[in-house]
Amino acid sequence: MNDIYPHMIKRQEKRYKLIACEIMFREICYLLSQTPKIVNVVFLPKGLHDVGGEMMKATLQAELDQVDPEKYEAILLGYGLCNNGVCGLHAKVRMAIPRAHDCITLLLGSRRRYQDYFDANPGVYYKSSGWIEREDGFMPQNSVVNKLGLNKSHAEYVEEYGEENAQYLMETLGEWPKNYSRMTFIDMSVVKEDGGKVSFGNVDSHRVLAKQKADELGWQYDEIKGDVRLLDKLVNCDWNDDEFLIIPPERRIISTHTDEIVSFQ
Numbered sequence: 001m002n003d004i005y006p007h008m009i010k011r012q013e014k015r016y017k018l019i020a021c022e023i024m025f026r027e028i029c030y031l032l033s034q035t036p037k038i039v040n041v042v043f044l045p046k047g048l049h050d051v052g053g054e055m056m057k058a059t060l061q062a063e064l065d066q067v068d069p070e071k072y073e074a075i076l077l078g079y080g081l082c083n084n085g086v087c088g089l090h091a092k093v094r095m096a097i098p099r100a101h102d103c104i105t106l107l108l109g110s111r112r113r114y115q116d117y118f119d120a121n122p123g124v125y126y127k128s129s130g131w132i133e134r135e136d137g138f139m140p141q142n143s144v145v146n147k148l149g150l151n152k153s154h155a156e157y158v159e160e161y162g163e164e165n166a167q168y169l170m171e172t173l174g175e176w177p178k179n180y181s182r183m184t185f186i187d188m189s190v191v192k193e194d195g196g197k198v199s200f201g202n203v204d205s206h207r208v209l210a211k212q213k214a215d216e217l218g219w220q221y222d223e224i225k226g227d228v229r230l231l232d233k234l235v236n237c238d239w240n241d242d243e244f245l246i247i248p249p250e251r252r253i254i255s256t257h258t259d260e261i262v263s264f265q
Helices: 004-012 022-034 053-065 103-108 111-120 129-133 154-161 163-173 203-217 229-235
Strands: 015-021 038-044 072-078 095-098 124-128 182-187 220-225 244-247 253-255 262-264
Touching: 015 022, 015 053, 015 229, 022 038, 022 103, 022 129, 022 229, 038 053, 072 229, 095 229, 103 111, 103 124, 103 182, 103 229, 124 129, 124 203, 129 203, 182 203, 203 220, 244 262
Parallel strands: 015 038, 015 072, 072 095, 124 182, 182 220
Antiparallel strands: 095 244, 253 262
16 A cells, blocks of 8 residues: 555646736636646736737746746646737647637637627727736836836926927827727626625726726726636646647747637647
């Protein structure tokens, strides 16, 4: 019995490494608490895709390079294509990634649901509790505007660039809301089998903030239910070909520009 028992323990202890965006911190931590899988997780700062695909790729690759192939069965990527920020990624063990353009698919539970909502509601700016919690004000802390030092007041622009240039910068940077017409808050609360409800973050406060911002910008406001099913499948290794791509060791992720979204070479 003593010879058999250690062998049984070794066989059962397959470990997985999850690398994910911090906007899904609460949802992923909840799902990890429910899964029988042994998953070690690293959360990276939100907005990596805002600072360019190459920088995002470099940050993710640095994490992948640290994964011990002797310890982990596979790497789980809690990302979508994200402005091609995952293109070129490779690892010494197989990887699993959802077939998603960005994190909104992960929050809504499927890329088809995301596409249906997008088609019916063009010009949507999404928010969830995770997005709001991880922001410095309304503008993402890691956005291009902040990285370039452009998220300043009119007085700060005048002091640095002069009145005429300051006015131009304010008008130019103020154009971004014109690309949107609707604020949609994604409520990620989960209803359990016993009827109980799990909320991630201060949902009531966050929906108020989203509604206030929509009113301020003159946008319509909408709210939809999120769905953790895709994230749940990711952490439980329930990967089907339609929703997930499995990348063999040392193969690189590529964009397909088709409904499959990602492949490997």
